[in-house]
Amino acid sequence: MSTRLRVDGVVREGAAAVYAVLAFGVVVAPALIIDSTARGGGVAPTWQALDLLAVSAVLGLGYGVVCYRRLRRQATMTRSRPNVWIGAANALVALALLSSVLLAVVLHELGSMQAPLAGQEWTLLALWGGVQLAAIAVAEAVERGVFRWLTAPERRAAAGHGQRRVPAHHYRRGS
Template sequence: MSTRLRAVRAVREGAAALYGAAAAAVVVAPALILDSTATGGGVAPSWQALDLLAVSAVVGLGYGVVCYRRLRRQSTMTRSRPNVWIAAVHALVALALLSSVLLAVVLHELGSMQAPLAGQEWTLLALWGGVQLVAVAVAEGVERGVFRWLTSPERRALAGHGERPVPARHYRRGP
């Protein structure tokens, strides 16, 4: 393997690793924000939000590994590498929106059930983890859907990649 190919491969794998780390960070970010808000406002001691952080870390690290492996595989097996990264960025945006907004909506809607949830910590942890898993599943669906749409034969044909145009010198000019 030539030096150039090794360098390209290293850059490709490094980019996939950075993307996996970014996906994990996006999943863990809401727990970190909640922890800093709760401890900064004096609502809870700093060690109480570690359980939410642990659940988010497990989900985030799992999804980060999935993203890393998928991007590594797709970027070596497909000819449309820009489409792989476009779909990945769309998935990361969907994950960022869903992992924070979906949690806020669910926790807001369950505000009336705060008293029953207060005594059952495992219920809140299961809810937190479940919402994070839903956000990960939707982001994965967005990635796959966008990638399929970008690489569909109909879209490539519309973009002009399906058939080669006939050069102008082959057209007849007048009678």
């Protein structure tokens, strides 16, 4: 086995791991921001923000594993590795936007329901986790859609090479 192949594999594995850590960080970031804002403003004790952080950490860890496995698989199954990373970058941007903006919109809309939700911590955790799951699902859909769109010409070309072409003079005319 050549050194080039081993180095290429290590770089591919390392890049997938770095991306997985970034995806984890993007999912956890809104909970960290709420925790630091609550502590800085003296609004809530730090233990109340830890449950949001725990939910985000579990979802982020799961999504990081999914990203790592997907990137390793896609990088070995396609000839054009930049397409893999273009799709992944688009997914990371979609995840960053949705995990923060969608949460802000949902929590803003629930501002009028603050009193009913005050004593129901599990409802807020379920809402938080649901919104984060929706952001993750949309990010995965974006990644898969962009990757398929970018690799469609590659797949069509590969499918065309395996087909036998019949020359035009073999067709009968005027039957």
